[in-house]
Amino acid sequence: MSAPKILDLGSLKQACKSCSLHDLCLPLGVGDEELQMLERIINRRRPLQRKDHLYRPGDRLHSIYAVRSGTVKTYTLTDDGQEQITGFHLPGELLGLDAISDGVHPCAARALETTSICEIPFDRLEELSVRIPGLQHQLFRIMSREIQTDEQFMMLLGKKASDARLAAFLLSLSTRLGMRGFSRTEFNLTMSRNDIANYLGLAVETVSRLFTRFQNAGLIEVHRKLITIYNLDGLQVVAGAQPVEEPRCCKGQCEGDQPEGN
Amino acid sequence: MSAPKILDLGSLKQACKSCSLHDLCLPLGVGDEELQMLERIINRRRPLQRKDHLYRPGDRLHSIYAVRSGTVKTYTLTDDGQEQITGFHLPGELLGLDAISDGVHPCAARALETTSICEIPFDRLEELSVRIPGLQHQLFRIMSREIQTDEQFMMLLGKKASDARLAAFLLSLSTRLGMRGFSRTEFNLTMSRNDIANYLGLAVETVSRLFTRFQNAGLIEVHRKLITIYNLDGLQVVAGAQPVEEPRCCKGQCEGDQPEGN
DNA sequence: CGCCGCGTTGATGATCCTCAACCGTTGTGG
DNA sequence: CCACAACGGTTGAGGATCATCAACGCGGCG
Secondary structure (H helix, E strand, O other): OOOOOOOOHHHHOOOHHHOOOOOOOOOOOOOHHHHHHHHHHOEEOOOEOOOOEEEOOOOEOOEEEEEEEOOEEEEEEOOOOOEEEEEEEOOOOEEOHHHOOOOEOOOEEEEOOOEEEEEEEHHHHHHHHHHOHHHHHHHHHHHHHHHHHHHHHHHHHHHOOHHHHHHHHHHHHHHHHHHOOOOOOEEEOOOOHHHHHHHHOOOHHHHHHHHHHHHHOOOEEEEOOEEEEOOHHHHHHHHHOOOOOOOOHHHHOOOOOOOOOO | OOOOOOOOHHHHOOOHHHOOOOOOOOOOOOOHHHHHHHHHHOEEOOOEOOOOEEEOOOOEOOEEEEEEEOOEEEEEEOOOOOEEEEEEEOOOOEEOHHHOOOOEOOOEEEEOOOEEEEEEEHHHHHHHHHHOHHHHHHHHHHHHHHHHHHHHHHHHHHHOOHHHHHHHHHHHHHHHHHHOOOOOOEEEOOOOHHHHHHHHOOOHHHHHHHHHHHHHOOOEEEEOOEEEEOOHHHHHHHHHOOOOOOOOHHHHOOOOOOOOOO
């Protein structure tokens, strides 16, 4: 790679403590001096540009990664070469945990926008977590959390209708962004409609229609990539609903029955 | 519980080494004397009867569990009280890893048949894995594996049609049973059709129809709970197929167009 | 300026869910 | 021992949701 000296080393050594993902990344539950040990094994990488790969399926696991800023999507390729997105990763979230079992990345990871990343060599992380029980515990917790959210997502795909999926997706973004200080009600969709549809197991057209339906129902407003949420509770209702149950917010309301039309 | 002395303590102390799940459970990658340390913290529980709960959502995490024999299903309750099955756990597989992050079980676990279980107190397991790096590594691997299979399952629910889901489900059972010495081609479905449908995000009727379709196509034979797989490769093809693509094995073949009828 | 990618909208159709009836098995009580 | 009910599973008919195909609008970029 032999990157030109784009980053000055001073900023590279900036402490994890001051990192915006301070409370979501690993350090939680780790003491001060231990935090320093952790910092010493963490490398800052040159920022990824949009569409750059962080790793590809089949790459050997060297490190796990934490998103500092930007967005990364992870995806697998199906038997016939189609892409299936397995997750979008926002600042403060870890990537690559699924590679530990085989020592090889089963997914690809790709930046959706300019993205900066912390790299944590896994072998050194393992050594360290033997010496710092709090760190080990934290790693268990993080992996457990991922299993848990995956299970929730299985429920989404298995039981919920299209509108509930999209609503839940927006709420998930809202919550995760809100947790680290961004606005919960106004943010950019860094991924394409195609990516959203792929992730939620829907067709692009369906996602598009749902956005307009949500907008007509007054739940949100969409301007290209910019989402403004007007009614978080309303979205919750849509997200919670089971398929074909009680009438959903935007079933009777915006199915096209409104006299005032478009 | 003060269980009556149904089990003699001798058999309780039977070593993990001789356990049928020897290579799938924790011990892999752990030395002999370390295996003994592990055995000392593991408790054998009285067998669960069908429909007994191992834990319920909201229960505090005391232990994680390994299935020794039998089957356990884990499920969550949706907002409106419906059950969503998150997994079926066969001998040699671990349960409860999703509870580590919050210290509380987000799922319920329930026996589908008479089932014997090993109980591993989690706090002691954590202590031990600080002292036995190989154990820590193994735990990371097991959790990583679960994340990985969850991701695969997301793809199943998001991208695959009903027949591919069921085929993949049967293949998963076949592989997992085969890995520990059971027949890959003939086994009992310990779960009800309802459970299968729930798990795969389908209606019971659909599952039922698919079984007969698979059977008419000569892929399998079904007699109530007993499944016999005649054509593993054929199932692979069905499982790999994307929805609405090239004609699937049992689309033209058994859609009812066969002159010879049933 | 024109092309291209992305997103939106409309029409059509297939998959799969729902509702309903039926059948075989299991278990219970007379 | 049989009758009956309860349950799980199967099969059929109809319909809703959502995918597909197609066309169009819009913004960005060469």
